[in-house]
Structure formats: C-alpha cells, structure tokens
Amino acid sequence: MSATAETSRVPAGSALGSLTRPARTAARWAVRHGLPAVYLSRSARRGDPVGRLMRDRALREQPYGVYEEVRARGPLSASSLGWVTTSHAVAQEVLRSDRFGVGWDRSSAPKVIRWALEFGDDPASAGVAEPPSMLVVDPPDHTRFRRLVSRAFTPRATTAFEPAIRRTADSLLDALERRTGSVDLIEAYAAQLPVLVIAELLGVPTQRREDFLRWGAAAAATLDPGLPLRRYLAAERALRAMHGFLDEHFAQLRRDPGEDLVSSLVTLPPEEALTDRELHAVVLLLLGAGFETTVNLLGNAVVLLDRHRDQWAGLRADPAGWDGAVEEVLRLDSPVQLTGRTARSDIGIGGRTVRAGSRVTVLLGAANRDPEVFPDPARFDVTRANAREHLAFSGGIHYCVGAGLARLEGVVGLRALSERFPDLRVAGPPERRDLQTLRGFERLPVALR
Numbered sequence: 001m002s003a004t005a006e007t008s009r010v011p012a013g014s015a016l017g018s019l020t021r022p023a024r025t026a027a028r029w030a031v032r033h034g035l036p037a038v039y040l041s042r043s044a045r046r047g048d049p050v051g052r053l054m055r056d057r058a059l060r061e062q063p064y065g066v067y068e069e070v071r072a073r074g075p076l077s078a079s080s081l082g083w084v085t086t087s088h089a090v091a092q093e094v095l096r097s098d099r100f101g102v103g104w105d106r107s108s109a110p111k112v113i114r115w116a117l118e119f120g121d122d123p124a125s126a127g128v129a130e131p132p133s134m135l136v137v138d139p140p141d142h143t144r145f146r147r148l149v150s151r152a153f154t155p156r157a158t159t160a161f162e163p164a165i166r167r168t169a170d171s172l173l174d175a176l177e178r179r180t181g182s183v184d185l186i187e188a189y190a191a192q193l194p195v196l197v198i199a200e201l202l203g204v205p206t207q208r209r210e211d212f213l214r215w216g217a218a219a220a221a222t223l224d225p226g227l228p229l230r231r232y233l234a235a236e237r238a239l240r241a242m243h244g245f246l247d248e249h250f251a252q253l254r255r256d257p258g259e260d261l262v263s264s265l266v267t268l269p270p271e272e273a274l275t276d277r278e279l280h281a282v283v284l285l286l287l288g289a290g291f292e293t294t295v296n297l298l299g300n301a302v303v304l305l306d307r308h309r310d311q312w313a314g315l316r317a318d319p320a321g322w323d324g325a326v327e328e329v330l331r332l333d334s335p336v337q338l339t340g341r342t343a344r345s346d347i348g349i350g351g352r353t354v355r356a357g358s359r360v361t362v363l364l365g366a367a368n369r370d371p372e373v374f375p376d377p378a379r380f381d382v383t384r385a386n387a388r389e390h391l392a393f394s395g396g397i398h399y400c401v402g403a404g405l406a407r408l409e410g411v412v413g414l415r416a417l418s419e420r421f422p423d424l425r426v427a428g429p430p431e432r433r434d435l436q437t438l439r440g441f442e443r444l445p446v447a448l449r
C-alpha cells in the first residue's frame with residue numbers, strides 16, 4: 001500500500017476538523033519532526049554521520065567532510081536513517097531501479113504512528129513531500145501526474161521560453177544598475193529570476209512573487225526531518241496561505257482559462273480530471289520546485305566563480321563555456337543534496353542486501369563527488385569534460401521535470417549577469433540557508449562594480 005491510500009477520518013475542513021486543528025498540528029509535527037529530531041539527535045551523539053548531518057548546524061555550512069567519512073565505510077553503509085550511499089554507481093542504480101519506490105508502507109509502522117499520521121492529515125497545509133505530491137508517489141499515480149505536466153517542459157517548450165528568461169534577466173539587471181553600494185544578490189536577482197520565470201510559465205500572477213518567495217522560504221524547511229515546532233508552525237502557515245492562493249487562482253482559471261499549464265490542469269475532461277487534492281499537490285510542487293532550487297544554483301555559482309576569478313574571466317572571454325560551468329556548479333555544490341527511496345523487495349546492491357521496506361538515503365551531493373567518476377572531485381573546473389554526469393537532478397522516473405528549464409535559467413541568468421557586471425565581486429561573508437536538503441545562500445552581499 002502506498003501512503004496515498006490513507007486519508008483522515010475527520011475531514012480537516014469540517015466543524016470537528018476546525019476544533020481539532022491544534023491537536024492535529026501537534027500530531028503532525030510530532031510524527032514528522034518531533035520524534036525524528038529525538039532519534040537523530042541521539043544518533044548524532046553516538047557519532048552516526050547521518051544523524052550529525054541532520055542535527056549539526058555547522059555541517060550545513062560544510063557537509064563534504066562528513067560525506068567522505070561515509071564514503072570510507074563503503075558504497076552502501078548502515079546509518080541511523082537506514083542505508084546510505086555516496087557512490088555514484090549505487091545512487092544511479094537505486095534511483096533508476098523499479099525495485100525501489102518513493103512510497104512508504106505505513107502498514108508496517110507502529111500503531112500510534114499510523115494513528116498520528118491519519119489524525120494529523122490536513123490537505124490545507126500539505127507540503128511538497130507529502131502524498132499525493134508527485135515527488136513521493138509511485139506509479140501508476142506518478143505516471144498519471146507526470147504525463148499531465150511534462151508536455152509543458154519538453155525541450156522545444158523550454159527553448160521557446162528562452163527569450164522570456166532573457167527579458168526577465170535584463171529587466172532585473174536594469175533595476176540593479178540603479179543600485180549603489182553593496183547589494184544582496186540573492187534578494188535582488190538570484191531569487192527573483194526563477195520565481196518570475198515559473199510564475200509566467202504556470203500563468204500565476206507575477207505580482208504575487210514576493211508572497212511566493214516568503215511562503216516558499218518558510219515551506220522549504222519541511223523537506224528536512226526534525227524541524228523545531230516554531231519553524232514547523234511558520235512553514236504550515238506559509239503552506240496554508242499558498243493553498244488558499246491556489247484555491248482562488250483555480251476558481252478564477254475555471255471561469256476564464258488561459259493557454260497556460262495550470263489552466264489546462266483545471267479544465268481536464270472528466271476521465272482525466274485530478275481531484276482537488278491532487279491538483280493542489282501538482283501545482284504547489286511545480287511552483288515551489290520552480291524557484292526554491294534554481295535560486296541556489298545561481299547563488300552557488302556566483303560564490304564559486306568569485307573564488308575562481310580566472311574561470312569567471314575565461315567565461316567572459318568565451319561565453320560558450322557557460323553550459324559546462326552550470327553543470328560543474330550543479331555537480332560540485334548541488335542545490336538538492338539528498339533524496340531517498342524504499343526497497344519494494346529484498347535487493348542485493350552495493351555488496352549488501354537491502355531488505356524490503358528499508359530506506360536508502362541517496363546523498364546526491366556526495367555521489368557528485370565520487371572519485372570513481374570525477375577525477376579530483378573537490379576541484380572546481382568549468383571545463384570538466386564529464387561534469388554533466390552528475391546526479392543533481394536525480395535519475396529514473398523522478399528525474400527533475402524542470403532540469404532543462406533550470407539549466408537554461410542558469411546559463412542565461414549567469415551570462416547576462418557577467419556581461420552587465422564583469423567586475424562583480426562578493427563583498428562580505430555569504431550566509432548559507434538553514435536547510436539540509438536544499439543547499440544555497442540566504443544572503444550574498446556583492447559589489448556590482
């Protein structure tokens with residue numbers, strides 16, 4: 001059974017649902033974050049590397065040393081979170097194999113956990129890592145959702161979007177021209193470009209972009225296990241606001257559909273129509289994934305290139321190199337650091353036997369530094385011949401739908417920035433986001449000239 005099959009017996013929208021909301025929130029937080037936090041902290045104290053990665057804030061700054069400790073234990077090793085891999089070959093096999101899935105069999109969980117998940121279920125605050133989000137459902141539901149969205153992301157559709165990306169980048173750079181002194185490049189450029197692009201592509205109002213950015217920043221934390229209650233409540237508030245916005249937006253498009261992807265999703269013929277919950281899950285994921293990840297690619301790129309001025313200068317001289325540079329940034333400082341899969345049956349892999357129902361944590365950021373595939377893996381080299389073999393966009397059936405769009409935004413956005421401000425420099429210590437799954441900067445002070 002996949003997690004999708006379970007729903008609460010007390011509908012969240014009912015009168016009883018409203019009365020029980022605080023208790024439901026508490027149950028949801030306890031089972032998704034409170035208990036994992038206790039467990040991970042205990043493992044971290046015992047020296048377990050995955051526990052440390054999840055609980056030690058200092059490692060968010062620099063997780064790569066711990067990845068090497070994990071690598072030294074072998075391609076697939078045991079950890080507090082089940083199995084963990086840093087190996088490119090094993091990661092690729094896990095991601096591509098249909099013997100692994102993303103769904104999770106709740107029936108094997110202790111009764112109290114099953115009860116808390118069921119009682120705490122609330123579609124109005126569901127995050128992108130909760131079913132029926134495409135990210136965490138298996139076929140056939142996954143196939144159905146993926147088919148509906150992928151036509152908006154074909155190579156042809158993506159290329160057709162290039163002029164719009166260029167125009168958006170140029171208008172943001174025009175606004176930057178008027179700024180003096182130190183500028184936060186994340187706030188003024190790296191966050192703005194992706195949110196404007198995905199809003200235009202999905203047909204959601206770009207004027208709401210500051211709301212999306214605020215909501216997205218709070219909600220992104222729900223990808224990490226073990227959130228403190230206060231942060232979890234902020235994330236829930238943001239998710240409720242996003243779902244509320246989507247309700248209004250869907251109603252408006254049903255009255256007056258446009259040519260965009262979301263209009264096509266709300267007007268599907270009855271035999272294909274998505275339930276309200278599925279529709280929310282699909283669009284929330286597209287919107288969130290559309291900007292919460294690409295901002296990190298742009299920010300990480302600027303910091304790496306600032307630390308390697310010769311390569312920045314090389315790209316200025318030969319802009320054809322930007323494609324390779326974007327791949328190398330994705331490889332070396334991956335915006336999504338980890339994902340996971342569950343074995344559907346007993347599987348021999350990486351020299352070990354993974355039992356049915358066991359979880360494998362795939363450290364994408366470590367697989368992208370596997371010396372078996374990438375010689376001298378910690379070195380930043382925008383001309384690295386095989387950088388594109390990275391797994392920053394995952395692999396298999398969940399391979400990032402927006403990979404082509406993200407690459408294009410990276411190439412167009414970084415090239416336009418370097419042409420407008422060739423002397424741009426990091427002008428103060430960049431601040432990392434307090435996140436584990438996503439890796440990027442919260443603040444990036446730069447001098448433009």
Ligand code: HEM
Pocket residue numbers: 134135136146198285286287289290291293294297334335336339340392393394395397398399400401402403405406
């Ligand atoms: C640099 C930017 C990006 C990175 C690094 C990235 C990374 C990823 C990764 C690693 C996954 C798969 C996770 C897993 O296997 O469990 C994924 C899935 C996904 N991404 Fe991206 N992404 C980026 C940009 C985008 C953009 C611009 C969109 C636009 C809509 C997008 C939409 C999605 C969607 C819908 C999925 C779910 C696919 C599925 O489950 O079948 N991503 N992304």
